[in-house]
Amino acid sequence: MPIQDKLAFALKQKIQEPNRQAAKYIVETGGMNAVEELVAFFESKPIQRAQSDAVLTLAYTGELSPKLLVGQIDFLLEQLRSPINRVVFGSMIGLAHIAHLVKEKLYDVLPQIIDAMDVGTVVTRDYGFRIMTTLYVDKHFQNDMFLLMQEQLMKAPSNQLGQYTERLIQELNKSHLNALIEILEERRSDIENEYHLKRLNKNLKKLYKLL
Numbered sequence: 001m002p003i004q005d006k007l008a009f010a011l012k013q014k015i016q017e018p019n020r021q022a023a024k025y026i027v028e029t030g031g032m033n034a035v036e037e038l039v040a041f042f043e044s045k046p047i048q049r050a051q052s053d054a055v056l057t058l059a060y061t062g063e064l065s066p067k068l069l070v071g072q073i074d075f076l077l078e079q080l081r082s083p084i085n086r087v088v089f090g091s092m093i094g095l096a097h098i099a100h101l102v103k104e105k106l107y108d109v110l111p112q113i114i115d116a117m118d119v120g121t122v123v124t125r126d127y128g129f130r131i132m133t134t135l136y137v138d139k140h141f142q143n144d145m146f147l148l149m150q151e152q153l154m155k156a157p158s159n160q161l162g163q164y165t166e167r168l169i170q171e172l173n174k175s176h177l178n179a180l181i182e183i184l185e186e187r188r189s190d191i192e193n194e195y196h197l198k199r200l201n202k203n204l205k206k207l208y209k210l211l
Contacts, residue, residue, distance in 0.1 A: 003034050004041045007053040016060075019053050023060035027068065035061060035068050039075055052086030055079060059090045062097035069098050077109055080116040088116060089123040096127040099134040106131060107141050110148065117152070122160065129164050137171050146176050153183050158191045162199035169206060181207050 004010060006022040026034040042054040062069035079091040099106055117128035129152060136145040156164050184204050191197045
């Protein structure tokens with residue numbers, strides 16, 4: 001059975017479970033050939049739903065076995081320019097799952113990733129920030145990445161700020177501690193949602209304890 005026949009659209013389902021099962025099948029039996037088959041199917045320009053299911057299945061494959069998706073990095077980067085939101089965030093999810101294996105490549109294309117984050121959905125921005133965090137962990141990129149992550153924290157919607165902050169705190173170099181505190185103190189004044197403000201204050205409390 002062609003791999004595309006296992007996708008949610010082919011089974012006339014609107015849930016992601018068939019795509020997750022297809023990814024599991026790829027990892028367990030199909031391997032690289034099945035990944036290439038799925039990319040070829042996408043490039044045959046099927047209906048939008050089929051395109052998004054194909055990309056999301058590739059992302060789930062990368063979650064289970066990142067090495068199977070590494071060879072498709074250029075394909076995933078190209079899809080960040082897609083007009084289909086689900087294709088864009090599926091591609092960003094896939095890139096996040098392989099980021100630890102292709103750090104130099106992703107560092108070189110950060111402007112493209114950030115552009116996609118700036119105009120993308122919540123999911124696109126979330127997984128873009130995950131990519132940035134993966135690069136931040138590498139000392140070769142750390143200072144540059146912190147500057148870019150500062151920009152993201154300054155403009156992040158209040159409902160994402162807490163998550164971004166907590167992700168960064170887990171990997172934070174102490175030399176960046178004061179700068180992160182300053183950003184969060186500055187953001188405090190523009191957060192109106194009580195839950196989001198409480199979360200910010202909780203993160204600030206953690207950071208002050210590290211001083």
